[in-house]
Amino acid sequence: MAWIVLVLAGMFEVVGVLGMNRLKEKKDKLSWLLLVGGFVASFVLLSVAMKSISMGTAYAIWTAIGTVGGTLVGMLIYGESRQIRRIFFLCLVVGAVIGLKVIGH
Structure with missing residues (x-):
């Protein structure tokens, strides 16, 4: 279950980044909602996932999902x-994430 939460955290990071990109073009409420809501949800879910997944692995995978x-x-x-x-x-980033998952927690 922690891995699903971690993937969701990475996906919400992408939502936050979309909000940042949208904010540079439109300074409306939806842009702010995507930015703040995406990053808040991302950090909350990351902290939940880190209760079961080691910090180094969780953070690396979270940032990789956001990057990709x-x-x-x-x-x-x-x-x-x-x-x-x-x-x-x-x-290569995806390969590194798979490698981290394969070698353990």
Whole structure:
């Protein structure tokens, strides 16, 4: 269950980043809600997950989900570069996360 909570925490981090990006274009209530709500939910869920998953592993996976998620959203929604090198390095991040999960808690 802690792993599901950790994945949700990473996904809410992406929501917070979306709010930041939206805020630079529109300073409306929805932008602030996405920013603050996304990051608050992310931190709360991360702290819950860290009750069962070691801090180093949880933090590394949480930031990786945010990094990969934010980059994919940028590529798919905001038209950011889709260079093969970017995709290669995103795959390395995903590989590192899988490695952390495989070697233990």
